[in-house]
Amino acid sequence: MRREQVFWGWGEPGAGPSLPDHAVALLREELGISGAVVSSPVDTPVVPPSALPASLRERLASAAEVRDDAEARVLRTRGKSYLDLLAQRAGDFASAPDAVVAPADAAGVAAVLQACTEAGVAVVPFGGGTSVVGGLAGERGRFDALISLDLGRLDALVSVDPSSLLAVFEPGIRLPEADAALRTHGLALGHMPQSYEWATVGGCAATRSAGQSSTGHGRIDAQVAALECVTPVGALATLDAPGTAAGPSLRQLVLGSEGAFGVITRVALRVRPLRSTAFDAWTVGSFFEGAELLRRLEQDGIAPDIARLSDEEETRLSVALAGTGTVGRRLLDGRCLLVCGWEGAVGRASAARVLARGGARPLGGAPGRAWERSRFAGPHLRDDLMDRGVLVETLETATTWSNLERLYDAVRGALDGVHVGCHVSHLYPTGASLYFTLLGAQTADPAGQWKAIKDAATRAIVDASGTITHHHAIGRDHAPYLGDEIGELGLELLRAVKERCDPAGIMNPGKLL
Incomplete structure (x- = not known):
């Protein structure tokens, strides 16, 4: 039987498929396992007391919803990698965020980042929670406290331009909901990673995601026409022109930045007519x-x-x-x-x-x-x-x-x-x-x-001259190998961008760099 409550699994508790008997028998033969249930997650997760200063909590509450109950913190402690799940099943929630902060708009995001910068509190942006490379791990670095910046309230389809086949979304909208909103216009995203059920538009952009139709439609970085990003020192916005020679692409600099520079607050995506496959x-x-x-x-x-x-x-x-x-x-x-x-x-x-x-x-x-x-x-x-x-x-x-x-x-x-x-x-x-x-x-x-x-x-x-990641991103797990791919000068350029956008170093510490 499925567990009644699961904080660490995929999706909703009890909603997904289970292994059929013939699959268990096959794995027993192939892997040499007993086939029996030999481990299970802890029944009741325990998180340490919140280290968020009361004065900062009050300030954050004026700009966003703030939760510091155990359930909210547990659900945003990590992503969904094998290492993440091992730690959560073992009851390791020592790195849980001290609070979950959910602004309702870009102004609220800016206010939260300003408050955390001044207080010296780390910020981990959170979309669908589907990272498989440690991108959501609670790495505090030199900071005593850390918040999860939950973008779930920024979940709107802002506009649709059917003539240009462009749609503008807020970052927290999940891919199924984005497709449902487009369907009324006869349009579709055409972006379906295996994390489709839970991944968000902003999370896909921040990690340079690819989907099952990327051969036909391109990865998400080919589909993003423009974006807005709020950093601790100000906002950056790019133009949705179909092509430009106005210097190096700032849009591409934000894509794949994994919340290390700032928070994506709007994404303009190329969409396509709805068709069956x-x-x-x-x-x-x-x-x-x-x-x-x-x-x-x-x-x-x-x-x-x-x-x-x-x-x-x-x-x-x-x-x-x-x-x-x-x-x-x-x-x-x-x-x-x-x-x-x-x-x-x-x-x-x-x-x-x-x-x-x-x-x-x-x-x-x-x-x-x-x-x-x-x-x-x-x-x-x-x-x-x-x-x-x-x-x-x-x-x-x-x-x-x-x-x-x-x-x-x-x-x-x-x-x-x-x-x-x-x-x-x-x-x-x-x-x-x-x-x-x-x-x-x-x-x-x-x-x-x-x-x-x-x-x-x-x-x-x-x-063997392959890339260290085609679409899973860098996160914490790939960060030690990034220099092997882009070289020391490449790392220095990324560090320079981070230092300019995030001089206090609060944004998603330990990821990307």
Whole structure:
């Protein structure tokens, strides 16, 4: 049975799917676990007394809603990474924010930042709470107190320009609510990360998010036309012109800044007409045969809006977990599964011809529709997996087409002792992403186990010339490796921006830099 109350899981307590019996049996065989529930979260979370000065609390309450009860603080202590969940399940809430502060508008955000700057209190902006790289960890640094700046009240669709296909949102609106608001105008975001159910527009912008349709529509940084950002020293706003040569892009400087410079308070997004998605599924002889076919489609301008190619191991385990048994195994015959999604018919027939000539075998639309139906189940299932002593986490990277196999081999070679599946899900003319899912039996020190695995994999990525993150952002977990990618001068430039925008250093300490 599901727990009656869960502070640390994904979504609402008891609302998500659970592992079916055949999946538990398979994991018992594959991972060597007992299959029984061997751990569970603490029943009653305990947070330390709030360290927020009474005078500051009173000042903040004049500009925003303020809560310092245990439930509010627990819910905003961390994000949703494996390390975050391990700590929360163990009852570690020592880093809980001292208060949750929720302004109603940009003026309220500015007032909160000014008050915290003057009082020397750290600020962690909070959207949907879905960070998987420690982006919401309560790193106080040199500060005695820390608040969670909850943007949930800034949740409006501000305006729609159907002629320009632009929509302006406040940052705290969740993606499903944003799409629902656009639907009345016959429009859609076209941005659907796996965290779609809970992620916010502002959070996606702050982390340079990518979604399942990013091959067709671009990542969020390609969809953001303009934004407004409130920093501790003032506000920054960019123009929504379709193109400009007015110096380096300040919009791109804010995108991916993860609340380290300031708080995004408005986002203008390129939107698109609402269309249904048609799916085709194929099998290919091997992972890299499939990657080569996707390269051709992308470079010929006929790639699908959604492209998901699973390697041999991910295909095998996915079919087994789906419970299709001998039917699924016979259809795949040891080959790799490719799912393509199309919004409209442009390129679909041409792509099918390229795939068929390249040795791909059609499976029809059913496997793709089944994938779409189960798309958001994975995060919900982590609770059950961790209850049963399973290490379950992901990591992702990207590189050029010519380097893809080298990077894939390097990462797999570094991941010893765990089950590893991988897929390609974001295509570019010059390259593609690699997304790895890891499953294993937990050791007596599961946090130490994962940190060692993550470090080995990240070092392998750096050595093989991949990016340390394609769309999960930097947060706390990737910060030690950022210099390997952008160099010391790059770090100095980012530090200079932070020092100018946040001279007191209160904004999301320990993240990005």
